[in-house]
Amino acid sequence: MGVDLDRLSFAIDGAPILRDVSASLPTGTVTGLLGPNGAGKSTLLRLIAGIDTADAGSVTLDGVTIGSLSRRDAARRIALLEQNAAPSVELTVLEVVLLGRIPHRTKLMGSFSGHEDHAVAFDALAAVGAGALVDRSWHTLSGGQQQRVQIARAMAQQPSLLLLDEPTNHLDVSAQLSLLGQVRDLGVTAIMALHDLNLASAYCDHILLLDGGMLVASGTPAEVLTPEVIGNVYGVECFILKHPRGGHPVIVYSAAS
Amino acid sequence: MTRARYLGWLVAAAIALILVCGMAVTIGPAAVSLAQVAGSIGAHLGLATEPVPLLIDSIVWQLRLPRVLTAALVGVGLALSGAVMQSVTRNPLADPYLLGLSSGASVGAVCAVILGIGFVLPAAAFTGALLALVATLSIAKVGGTITPVRAVLAGLAIAQLAGALTSFIIFWAAKGDSYREILNWLLGSVAGATWTSVAIAVTAVTVVGTGILVSATRLDAFAFGDTSAASLGINVNRTRWALLGAVALLTGSMVAVSGSIGFVGLILPHLVRGISGPGHRRLLPLVAVCGALFLVIADTLARTVFDPRELPVGIITAFIGVPVFILLIKRKKSHLWA
Numbered sequence: 001m002g003v004d005l006d007r008l009s010f011a012i013d014g015a016p017i018l019r020d021v022s023a024s025l026p027t028g029t030v031t032g033l034l035g036p037n038g039a040g041k042s043t044l045l046r047l048i049a050g051i052d053t054a055d056a057g058s059v060t061l062d063g064v065t066i067g068s069l070s071r072r073d074a075a076r077r078i079a080l081l082e083q084n085a086a087p088s089v090e091l092t093v094l095e096v097v098l099l100g101r102i103p104h105r106t107k108l109m110g111s112f113s114g115h116e117d118h119a120v121a122f123d124a125l126a127a128v129g130a131g132a133l134v135d136r137s138w139h140t141l142s143g144g145q146q147q148r149v150q151i152a153r154a155m156a157q158q159p160s161l162l163l164l165d166e167p168t169n170h171l172d173v174s175a176q177l178s179l180l181g182q183v184r185d186l187g188v189t190a191i192m193a194l195h196d197l198n199l200a201s202a203y204c205d206h207i208l209l210l211d212g213g214m215l216v217a218s219g220t221p222a223e224v225l226t227p228e229v230i231g232n233v234y235g236v237e238c239f240i241l242k243h244p245r246g247g248h249p250v251i252v253y254s255a256a257s
Numbered sequence: 258m259t260r261a262r263y264l265g266w267l268v269a270a271a272i273a274l275i276l277v278c279g280m281a282v283t284i285g286p287a288a289v290s291l292a293q294v295a296g297s298i299g300a301h302l303g304l305a306t307e308p309v310p311l312l313i314d315s316i317v318w319q320l321r322l323p324r325v326l327t328a329a330l331v332g333v334g335l336a337l338s339g340a341v342m343q344s345v346t347r348n349p350l351a352d353p354y355l356l357g358l359s360s361g362a363s364v365g366a367v368c369a370v371i372l373g374i375g376f377v378l379p380a381a382a383f384t385g386a387l388l389a390l391v392a393t394l395s396i397a398k399v400g401g402t403i404t405p406v407r408a409v410l411a412g413l414a415i416a417q418l419a420g421a422l423t424s425f426i427i428f429w430a431a432k433g434d435s436y437r438e439i440l441n442w443l444l445g446s447v448a449g450a451t452w453t454s455v456a457i458a459v460t461a462v463t464v465v466g467t468g469i470l471v472s473a474t475r476l477d478a479f480a481f482g483d484t485s486a487a488s489l490g491i492n493v494n495r496t497r498w499a500l501l502g503a504v505a506l507l508t509g510s511m512v513a514v515s516g517s518i519g520f521v522g523l524i525l526p527h528l529v530r531g532i533s534g535p536g537h538r539r540l541l542p543l544v545a546v547c548g549a550l551f552l553v554i555a556d557t558l559a560r561t562v563f564d565p566r567e568l569p570v571g572i573i574t575a576f577i578g579v580p581v582f583i584l585l586i587k588r589k590k591s592h593l594w595a
Contacts, residue, residue, distance in 0.1 A: 051487040075490030081489070085481040088347040089535035102478050159487070191564035 336548025361389020445571025
């Protein structure tokens with residue numbers, strides 16, 4: 001059980017974006033999706049979410065093929081947080097979180113029901129430590145608070161898989177650490193695209209490393225994050241230390257000479 | 258806002274609408290009392306009411322009531338159209354008038370009039386609105402995305418083209434008295450409203466309006482954009498085109514009965530959002546009632562301010578709408594419009 005990616009390939013206008021990506025991620029694990037800009041991280045997340053359809057291959061979640069589900073059924077199982085999303089209208093935090101209940105409403109009369117959804121929304125906000133923000137306007141929140149509320153929105157979907165596209169973008173260090181800690185504490189299977197190798201090492205059970213649309217390494221942080229692999233993919237020299245408390249790898253880059 | 262307070266607003270607006278409609282029927286060159294209005298309506302609905310003089314009855318039933326009802330229904334249609342367009346295009350400036358739909362509908366309608374096939378006028382107006390919508394969005398779409406500014410610019414171009422086409426057709430084919438009539442109609446007017454107009458408007462508003470109300474949740478899902486809507490289980494393209502098609506149908510019907518009236522679809526959703534919040538389950542019912550209220554008042558002004566001359570109501574909505582629009586641009590929240 002968990003997430004199985006089977007030989008996923010995807011091209012846009014004939015240009016391959018992803019080629020033959022296969023991986024198996026057990027339930028409850030947090031996976032970091034790494035790779036240079038343009039490696040195909042966001043595209044892979046969209047394929048896993050079922051928003052785009054792979055040209056070849058399939059995604060299976062707990063034994064169910066995502067491609068065979070309706071958009072709504074997929075949204076009940078998988079929540080995706082895209083990068084830097086902002087609303088086009090003034091929304092309160094509660095209104096944002098309640099959006100996550102949309103896939104659970106009935107199709108025809110859904111517009112006239114769903115008042116019991118408030119309880120789910122409050123629980124989701126509490127789970128990310130944002131309960132106090134419930135009446136605030138979205139536009140008055142800090143970047144870290146906005147991301148927390150977005151995660152609460154995703155959790156209100158009650159997904160079995162949470163996908164996050166660079167959730168720590170534009171956040172300060174303390175907001176980055178607390179956000180990723182929060183994701184771990186949710187206990188839900190999560191896959192997140194990250195740029196920071198050290199954050200991935202500290203917060204992920206498993207790493208998928210993409211380069212040019214191919215999966216070049218897969219394994220625990222200690223297995224994937226080696227000087228050779230990092231050198232090959234990112235073209236930088238680095239040393240690997242051991243974190244004094246967690247024991248996970250810490251990457252120290254040597255300045256370009 | 259609590260549910261009770263929102264319902265309070267909705268009920269208050271609905272009561273105001275009924276009162277304003279009743280008052281509007283009493284206003285005009287011939288003095289008619291509210292009791293006579295009620296009596297005339299009651300008699301036609303087969304209720305046992307106080308008899309009303311024949312002349313008064315025909316003024317109420319044949320002239321003023323169809324006009325007031327048409328104004329109310331067109332207000333509903335335009336306000337709903339504006340609210341839906343603003344949400345599915347994520348563009349606070351979207352409105353059937355600004356994106357060229359009304360002008361496109363006018364071309365279709367004028368063609369139908371000139372060709373003497375007036376009975377297909379609603380269908381012709383709808384076709385014109387749909388073509389204008391497709392043209393505007395195709396022009397505005399660059400690299401898969403449509404920005405608000407490009408959509409407005411494209412709408413401007415299409416509206417100009419449609420306006421030129423309409424003028425050309427009129428110049429080429431219209432004769433004598435029809436000029437003034439057509440001008441009245443291009444500027445937007447419900448002066449010629451009959452029970453047929455009411456029937457067209459009520460059908461369009463009921464059928465399309467119900468479809469839009471049922472889609473309130475789907476409209477909410479567009480708040481954070483297409484990817485977010487898709488991740489909330491929405492078939493983004495299918496939903497967007499179905500809703501925009503519905504708006505084209507609604508706008509086409511409204512133009513068929515009233516010509517192109519601007520600013521109702523643009524400003525009403527912004528004003529009402531300030532009360533109801535952006536959630537469509539609350540926004541749509543309230544914006545529908547307020548749109549009706551607004552247009553009935555505007556039309557009453559249009560036929561009384563320069564009495565005995567009458568203005569096309571489109572001029573009044575512009576005189577009210579433009580200052581309101583300027584205030585909306587100047588206020589703090591317009592950072593959302595960048």
